[in-house]
Amino acid sequence: MNPWLPTAPCTPRTCAGHEGRVRGRPAAAALLLAGCACILAGALAAPFLPLLGAARKERLIRRWAYGVVRAFGVRVRIVGTPGPPGAHDRAPGTPGTLVVANHISWLDIPLVAAVFPGRMLAKSEIRGWPLLGPLAARGGTLFVERDRLRALPATVRTIGAALRGGSRVVVFPEGTTWCGRGPGGRFGPAVFQAAIDAHATVVPVRITYRTAPTEHIAPAEHDATTERTAPAGAAAFVGDDPLVASLWRVVTAAGLTAEIRVLPPIPADGPPDRRALARRAQTAVANDSANLPPESVHH
Template identity: 65%
Template sequence: MSAWLPVAPCTPRDCAHHEGATRAPLLATALLCAGCALTLLGVLCVPAVLLLGPAHRDLVIRRWAYAVVRSFGVRIRVTGLTAGRAGPGAGELVVANHVSWLDVPLVAAVLPARMVAKSEIRNWPLLGPLAALGGTLFIERERLRALPEAVRALAGALAAGSRVAVFPQGTTWCGRCAGGRFRPAAFQAAIDAGSAVRPVHISYRTTGTNAAGAAAFVGDDPLAASLWRVVTAAGLTAEVRILPPVPAGSEPGRRALARAAQSAVASDSANLPAASVHH
């Protein structure tokens, strides 16, 4: 295992379960079919969407991503600062904690961006082709030597004015704590491009209670099992909080910049410390 390939202590058995109210199997099945159908529709429409201008494209992506999350039966609550589209020479690196596959459409619904994802996702059914067509920057986490090339590609996208979203914990965590530390590689790209870093905190609740277990997608959890947990968890709400930007030049180096962004996300999470509570 390398620093570029972190492993969370969260497991499906210990972390990924829902103990609250559940939906009837028939309704859950209908939501599952609706969510998958809308995701497939997005894959089919990507070539047409790419022909739109930036403003219209962002609007379509936001509405589609919002609809995907809602179609799986998940409510969305967005709080915090608003952020416009990154313009020429003003790229923005969006960094968020990582709990679930739901995090990806949630970020897209609030801050449309090019995503950074592990190369394996390219081969996922439905989501893989959609991610590739949408301009996702894929990284080979197993090859540490590929890291400099990945940082250059990320910096190039930011320098060109793109908004790029990354989950710098490197893997998913159950959401019952602040999670793993933010890896500094992506922050070097922000420094090289002179881009601001936009921290985002994501959490999941049901009726005011932390319900991260229903949404958690950790370890070797099968995607089908995670999908079923989500659609059967009644009242599941995703909360997305957009935090103030951190200028790339405000910290002395990528590690300090990563710590600053991590602390912002962690402190927004029930005042938990930036370090994980898992040991």
């Protein structure tokens, strides 16, 4: 089986529903226009980013990516510290970092960039997406043809070269999107070989989307655990879901919050091989979801 083409049990019909408050059409349409305008502004500004210094460029990308998520009406919650610095803050010759995250939605891309601006590894189909495709290409995205097994060694070499050059590379090693309920998919080991070859640190992060519970909750029962009882299926972009349908679902879902949790970094020279490193990163991300309530477990 081609490792770039894993499958998930998630489908738009069964996993992408929204239970909670809904925005009216005028408000949702305004958010959709605002989000698309924010993406377009980024695409227009991208050619001028090389004129800025590395530190200013990273700050600008973080603010823009955060603004994209907020423009679509989604709150952002960042837990933990951003971790290893960008290339501009490291000594020359120091390898970059490999950021690995679970994959739920197209929102994951700007959400991670709001914390870890870097070069994304993405499927080649994204290159053809309106607005997002050209922007991704200009941002240094590393595109991979997932249906070509022969392209895998070259992709690993490309990622390794980027890491050795000090770049931060962002990868979703599940290889496909899951709805965010339960531990998710298996982390493919190939990209972790690039981290080992480059002696790069691996930074795992956990992405979750939540909506506030709709039922009344007594003050004594209203705690941090209660806040996490409503998984946000509206954010899930799974299966053959059209992008336009997903965009509309996000802007119509009121009270949607995106959380990105930065987990402790893993030295690439710790585990004995790429499979062990992939398992360790996957376990770190999955264990972070172990305290989720039963309602959020995927069936």
